Amino acid sequence: MLSMSTRSRIEELRKLYEQALLGGGKEAIETQHAKGKLTARERIELLVDPGSFLEVDMFVRHRATEFGMDRRWVWGDAVVTGLATIGGRRAVVIAQDFTFMGGSLGEMHAAKIVKAMQFALSQGVPIVFLNDSGGARIQEGVDSLRGYGDIFYMNVMASGVVPQIAAIMGPCAGGAVYSPALMDFVVMVRKTSFMFITGPRVVRAAIGEIVDEFQLGGADVHATKSGQVDFVAGDDREAIDIIKRLLSYLPSNNMEDPPVVKTNDPPDRPVPELDEIVPDDPNAPYDMYKVMEGVLDLGTFLEVKAQWARNAITGFGRLNGRVVCIVANQPNYLAGVLDIDSSDKIAEHIRFCNAFNIPILTFVDVPGYMPGTKQEHGGIIRHGAKVLYAYSEATVPKLTVIVRKAYGGAYIAMGSKHLGADFVVAWPTAEIAVMGPEGAAEIIWRRELEAVKDPQERAKLLAKFTEEYRSKFANPYVAASRGYIDAVIQPRDTRRVLVKALEMLSTKREVRVWVPPKKHGLMPV
Ligand code: HXC
Numbered sequence: 267m268l269s270m271s272t273r274s275r276i277e278e279l280r281k282l283y284e285q286a287l288l289g290g291g292k293e294a295i296e297t298q299h300a301k302g303k304l305t306a307r308e309r310i311e312l313l314v315d316p317g318s319f320l321e322v323d324m325f326v327r328h329r330a331t332e333f334g335m336d337r338r339w340v341w342g343d344a345v346v347t348g349l350a351t352i353g354g355r356r357a358v359v360i361a362q363d364f365t366f367m368g369g370s371l372g373e374m375h376a377a378k379i380v381k382a383m384q385f386a387l388s389q390g391v392p393i394v395f396l397n398d399s400g401g402a403r404i405q406e407g408v409d410s411l412r413g414y415g416d417i418f419y420m421n422v423m424a425s426g427v428v429p430q431i432a433a434i435m436g437p438c439a440g441g442a443v444y445s446p447a448l449m450d451f452v453v454m455v456r457k458t459s460f461m462f463i464t465g466p467r468v469v470r471a472a473i474g475e476i477v478d479e480f481q482l483g484g485a486d487v488h489a490t491k492s493g494q495v496d497f498v499a500g501d502d503r504e505a506i507d508i509i510k511r512l513l514s515y516l517p518s519n520n521m522e523d524p525p526v527v528k529t530n531d532p533p534d535r536p537v538p539e540l541d542e543i544v545p546d547d548p549n550a551p552y553d554m555y556k557v558m559e560g561v562l563d564l565g566t567f568l569e570v571k572a573q574w575a576r577n578a579i580t581g582f583g584r585l586n587g588r589v590v591c592i593v594a595n596q597p598n599y600l601a602g603v604l605d606i607d608s609s610d611k612i613a614e615h616i617r618f619c620n621a622f623n624i625p626i627l628t629f630v631d632v633p634g635y636m637p638g639t640k641q642e643h644g645g646i647i648r649h650g651a652k653v654l655y656a657y658s659e660a661t662v663p664k665l666t667v668i669v670r671k672a673y674g675g676a677y678i679a680m681g682s683k684h685l686g687a688d689f690v691v692a693w694p695t696a697e698i699a700v701m702g703p704e705g706a707a708e709i710i711w712r713r714e715l716e717a718v719k720d721p722q723e724r725a726k727l728l729a730k731f732t733e734e735y736r737s738k739f740a741n742p743y744v745a746a747s748r749g750y751i752d753a754v755i756q757p758r759d760t761r762r763v764l765v766k767a768l769e770m771l772s773t774k775r776e777v778r779v780w781v782p783p784k785k786h787g788l789m790p791v
Pocket of ligand 1: 366367368369370371399400401402403404405411414415437439440441442
């Protein structure tokens with residue numbers, strides 16, 4: 267028999283749970299729903315395996331007293347934190363609760379987040395941070411700022427140790443944007459979320475520009491223009507599905523390999539349609555997605571930053587159940603040229619994959635770097651160098667398929683043997699040369715061409731010289747004769763060959779790759 271006082275304490279705790287689960291209260295929850303948003307707890311329920319959530323710090327409260335804060339508080343201080351399993355694997359979950367003071371971040375709110383992140387680090391499990399907050403809690407002043415500082419510090423400590431995924435599911439403004447910015451992937455919900463350093467009012471006051479919050483920092487803007495966002499979701503549910511799918515490709519931490527799954531797709535499946543994919547005209551576009559999708563296990567391609575810098579493709583896929591990091595040029599968009607944004611996109615993705623032991627598979631069809639003052643003045647030299655740096659630095663298995671063009675510096679940059687690729691194959695359609703045959707012919711035979719005055723005759727001569735150059739260099743065999751590529755293969759055999767190569771390279775480990783001792787390298791930024 268329980269004594270009355272014990273009974274009443276147990277009853278009291280039950281009531282406290284009820285209170286805590288309501289966050290900022292029923293009315294605030296209704297307002298949240300009316301905006302098309304789920305609450306922090308509803309989001310967690312959708313994200314984690316049923317019944318797996320182990321909440322911590324439910325009874326944390328703020329201790330500020332200024333500006334009426336002694337009369338205003340909520341259990342949990344507007345953020346729900348804990349550990350759960352997602353797809354059977356552990357993760358730390360942090361979800362800001364907009365229903366109390368707009369999910370604003372004060373001292374104790376931040377302390378909960380930091381504690382959860384420390385737990386993720388010590389356990390070696392990913393961090394999933396669902397953002398929905400009005401930013402620094404204004405009433406808590408510098409304690410709020412300190413809280414952000416502590417979170418940023420933890421983001422950096424966790425960087426490259428455990429995967430960090432942020433979802434923006436409401437406001438995210440001011441310095442608050444820097445936690446997601448320091449994390450590895452950002453998912454943003456269209457129409458209900460925005461992200462900017464300074465909001466529309468300040469923008470108007472400071473520079474007279476009139477813009478609303480979605481034009482300034484909505485999901486589509488970040489997905490297409492700034493490249494800040496990796497995935498866009500139509501609503502909260504879709505955002506959560508994306509997070510779950512993304513996690514399925516990632517190891518829990520940098521000491522583990524990514525999970526291998528069983529597949530029904532035969533490893534030696536021939537892909538005859540690939541024999542037909544490269545057009546006869548070397549300047550005609552074709553769709554690199556079709557190449558990748560033919561080669562990867564069926565339905566496994568998950569694209570990252572799909573809408574930004576579309577001349578490059580980045581993402582994840584599987585080959586015979588093993589996760590690979592995908593990097594590709596897209597001849598269908600700007601001829602697959604490397605420019606500032608695509609260089610950043612590629613370099614960032616490679617560095618993530620290298621940090622988390624994910625082999626890199628590159629599909630090459632690149633005519634070179636984008637010419638012109640816009641690119642030169644924008645720093646294409648510095649940005650392009652990031653690609654060289656990221657590939658060279660990567661110690662994971664590196665596999666490269668040269669599909670068609672691999673010209674000049676871009677040939678070297680795109681996962682060439684010279685930057686440490688372990689296995690480079692070329693299709694018979696590959697053209698590995700210092701530059702395109704036409705440009706090369708114009709330079710090599712300039713005098714001969716200038717001597718011919720009749721434009722038609724000159725064009726004929728140029729075509730002859732172009733062909734001469736093409737037959738000499740625009741093929742894979744010169745590079746193959748030097749061992750710069752390991753094999754020339756039929757397109758239809760690409761999947762079979764890559765599956766085998768990936769298996770052969772599966773014991774590659776960082777400790778067996780020579781890198782001079784250093785504190786850290788200096789990647790151009
Ligand atoms: C305290 C806040 C708050 C904040 C919102 N609230 N943001 N309380 N500190 N930062 C409160 C509101 O007063 C309101 O309280 C409740 O949350 C819900 O807000 P609403 O305005 O009713 O909601 P909505 O219309 O959806 O607008 C959300 C919003 C807006 C866009 C976030 O509230 C807003 O602009 N807030 C201020 C944002 C801001 O300037 N933050 C500081 C950024 S600077 P009641 O009592 O009415 O329910 C920053 C620096 C970080 O973050 C630096 C790190 C280095």
